[in-house]
C-alpha cells in the first residue's frame with residue numbers, strides 16, 4: 001500500500017526542512033507532498049531544495065484547502081498529514097501513525113503530543129481531536145467534502161466523519177513531539193490574533209454542523 005505524507009505549509013521556511021528531512025528517512029512513506037498555501041516567504045524553494053514534490057496555491061486559502069490540494073496531488077491509498085512546524089519529529093512518530101492502518105486495519109489515527117512541552121501537551125490533552133498529526137485511508141479523507149471551506153476546521157471535519165461512520169480510530173501518543181506556536185512564529189500580538197481566528201474557525205465549524213462536544217471527544221478515548 002502506498003503512503004503519502006502531505007504537509008500543508010504557510011510561511012514555514014524556517015521550520016519545514018526539519019520535518020521533510022526526518023520524513024525522508026522513513027521507510028513507510030512512498031512520497032512526500034508539500035503544499036505551500038500562498039506562502040510569501042521561501043517555503044517553496046526550501047521544499048524544492050529538499051527534492052520533494054511541491055505544489056503551491058497562489059494565495060493563502062487556509063489549512064483545509066492546503067490539505068485538500070495535497071490529497072488531489074497524490075494517488076496513495078493512505079495519507080498522513082503532518083504540520084510543517086513540528087519540533088523533535090522522529091521517524092518512529094510517522095511509523096506509529098501509519099502502522100495501525102496497514103497492520104490493524106484502522107481507518108484513522110490521531111497523534112497527540114506527550115512529553116514535548118507543557119503548553120502544547122496541554123492543548124492536545126484538552127482538544128486531542130484538533131490534532132494536525134494524523135493518518136487515514138484515502139476514502140475517508142475523500143468523503144470529507146468540506147475540507148477546503150472549513151480552514152482550521154478541517155481536523156474537525158475528519159473527526160466528524162469518524163463519529164458519523166463509526167470509523168476505527170486509534171489515538172497515538174507522540175512522545176517528545178511539540179510544535180512552534182503562532183506567537184513564537186509571528187510575535188505575541190499577531191500570534192494571538194491568529195490564534196483567535198483559528199479558534200473562531202473551529203467554533204464556526206462546530207456550530208454550522210451542529211456538532212456535540214461529547215461525541216467528538218468520545219472518538220479520542
Ligand SMILES: O=c1ccn([C@@H]2O[C@H](COP(=O)(O)OP(=O)(O)O)[C@@H](O)[C@H]2O)c(=O)[nH]1
Nearest residue numbers: 008009010012037062063066083084085182
Ligand atoms: O492558512 C494556513 C494556516 C496554516 N497552515 C499550515 O497548517 C499547519 C498548522 O497550522 P498552525 O501552525 O498555524 O497551527 P497550530 O499548530 O499553531 O495550531 C502548519 O503547517 C501551517 O503552516 C496552512 O497551510 N495554511
Ligand SMILES: O=C(O)[C@@H](COP(=O)(O)O)O[C@H]1O[C@H](CO)[C@@H](O)[C@H](O)[C@H]1O
Nearest residue numbers: 083120123124130131132152155181182
Ligand atoms: O493544539 C491546538 O490547540 C492548536 C493550537 O496549537 P498552539 O496553541 O499553536 O500550540 O493546534 C491544533 O489545532 C489546529 C486547528 O484544528 C490544527 O490545525 C493544528 O494542526 C493543531 O496542532
